Amino acid sequence: MKTKSNPSLYALLIWNVLLTAYLVYTHVYTDNTTVTERLDIVSKDQIPLLSLSNADLFPDPIIDGKTHKRAVSPSGMVFFNEDGNEVGGMAFSTRDSTSLNAFVLDYSNADAIGMLVHEDKGSGSHRAAIQINDKGETPGAGTHRISLQNENGTAGLFIMDRKGQVVVELSVDSLGKPKLLLPQITQ
Structure with missing residues (x-):
C-alpha cells in the first residue's frame, strides 16, 4: 500500500526540529549580558x-x-x-599612575560620609579611609572632620576642628610607634 505524503506534516516536523534546536541552544548557551x-x-x-x-x-x-x-x-x-x-x-x-575608588553618601550639597581607596603605583603611596564631613553652606564646601584611615602604613583616627585642622590624633606609624595628640585642656 502506497502512502500519500502530506506537506503540512513535513512543515510541522521541520518547525518542531527548529524550535527544539533553538530551545536547546538558548538553554546551553545563555548570554544575559547587556552592553551599554x-x-x-x-x-x-x-x-x-x-x-x-x-x-x-x-x-x-x-x-x-x-x-x-x-x-x-x-x-x-x-x-x-x-x-x-x-x-x-x-x-x-x-x-596617570594614580587610582581613586570611592563610595560616598551626600548631604544635600556636599559629601557627608565616604569610604575611599587611593593608590599611586608610581610612588607606592596608598591610603584607605572612612571620612566624615560637616555640611557646608555652599555646594561642595563641606569640611573634613573625622578620618579613620591607613595611609602609607600609618593607621589612625584623626579628628579635625571646623577648619579641617587635626586636633585629636590616635595613630601608630609603619614602624609601630604610637602617637597620641590631644588638645591642652585649660580650666
Missing part, C-alpha cells in the same frame, strides 16, 4: 534616580536642580533623590 556606555534609571516623571556610566558619559552633580562641574570624570554609579539631586554614589577613576 550609560544606563539611567528614572521615575515615571523622567526624574533621574540612578545612573551607571563609563567615564566619558558620567553625569555631573545636580544640587538644588542646578548642574555643577565635577572635579574628576570617573566611571561608576550615581544615586539621586526624588527631586533629581545627587545623594551619593560609587566612583572609580585613574589618572
Whole structure:
C-alpha cells in the first residue's frame, strides 16, 4: 500500500526540529549580558534616580536642580533623590599612575560620609579611609572632620576642628610607634 505524503506534516516536523534546536541552544548557551556606555534609571516623571556610566558619559552633580562641574570624570554609579539631586554614589577613576575608588553618601550639597581607596603605583603611596564631613553652606564646601584611615602604613583616627585642622590624633606609624595628640585642656 502506497502512502500519500502530506506537506503540512513535513512543515510541522521541520518547525518542531527548529524550535527544539533553538530551545536547546538558548538553554546551553545563555548570554544575559547587556552592553551599554550609560544606563539611567528614572521615575515615571523622567526624574533621574540612578545612573551607571563609563567615564566619558558620567553625569555631573545636580544640587538644588542646578548642574555643577565635577572635579574628576570617573566611571561608576550615581544615586539621586526624588527631586533629581545627587545623594551619593560609587566612583572609580585613574589618572596617570594614580587610582581613586570611592563610595560616598551626600548631604544635600556636599559629601557627608565616604569610604575611599587611593593608590599611586608610581610612588607606592596608598591610603584607605572612612571620612566624615560637616555640611557646608555652599555646594561642595563641606569640611573634613573625622578620618579613620591607613595611609602609607600609618593607621589612625584623626579628628579635625571646623577648619579641617587635626586636633585629636590616635595613630601608630609603619614602624609601630604610637602617637597620641590631644588638645591642652585649660580650666
